[in-house]
Amino acid sequence: MSPIQLFDSASCTYTYILFDKDSLEAVIIDPVDEQLQRDLQVLRDHRLKLVWALETHAHADHVTSAGLLAEHAGARTAAPEACHIGTAAVQLSDGQTLAFGAQTLRCLHTPGHTAGSMSYFWQTESGGHVFTGDTLLIHGCGRTDFQSGSPEALYHSLTQVLFRLPANTTVWPGHDYQGNTHSTIGQEMQTNARVAGKSLAQFVETMNNLNLPKPKRIDEAVPANLTSGLRHDAGGDAPMQVRPAQGYAGDVSPQLAWAWVQAGEAVLVDVRTDAERAWVGFVPGAQALAWKQWPGMAMNPEFDAGIQKLGEGGKKLVLLCRSGVRSVAAAQRATDLGVAAYNILEGFEGDPDSNAQRGKLGGWRHHGLPWQQN
């Protein structure tokens, strides 16, 4: 068995579809959003049931279609845990396995291109296959100069993880810019221009002096890929920008707020009542600081001291309420107290639709961001 290899010429990205020939359960690795229809057609042509949509890392050069494939094909999304793709249903750790039919993929944490990057190993009757993302490319490797990259970590991943696989393992890279399709571990150990026969010091020296231009789509792609490619924005990247506001730091979309929290730049503050968090749901890791409290929606006398304390950490505060009304008042109060605070538009549940059903029109939950219920 070999994987089906698909190519996106705009980003030179390889996408792979692997399947179990008896059950026809399939996995897709690194799908590209512009190629959604092509990929769905391939699945139909082979009568495959897509069970997993997988990422090797949070890509900087294209947007994933994992979230869309989950909706269209019923796949579950999975991504390396250290990539902080909060919308992925399964957060993968080193050594973990994923099953599709009678087949198994094994996760190999191979940091370096990004801190979270993973490779996936598939043993078939006819041989081993490894899907290396941007960790190992044919005759090359991914860059290490942005997105938590590290040449030292990459050298270790190449020489101590991937090069310890059997030499006849087929290498399926995440990209190729010269028309190569696959290689083997043995071949890369002998001829890879970046790493074969190189010491750690030589490798680091090379990687630190590549002087590559910034990827064209990084500012758009990375935030979108942190939510499995689900953007809910007809107009491009507008949801990832701060909108100016009167009396506080600004309005932000739930997606931007979450991207900041994931990047460690902001603290999420839930200003709803204790009752709302308990009954409706809450965001794991958010700080609870009610603006008003049930019953009677009386002002919370602890709010001022609480928000000042949260502001002392030096991070931006992003304030979440039910539909983005109380969080404006709370952000204005925080600003009066000298704390930089942003309002999250649409809140946790969004505005009510004509049937007064929240969560149908917008808001944190509507955008597929993480939340839980007691």
Ligand SMILES: [Fe+2]
């Ligand atoms: Fe990459």
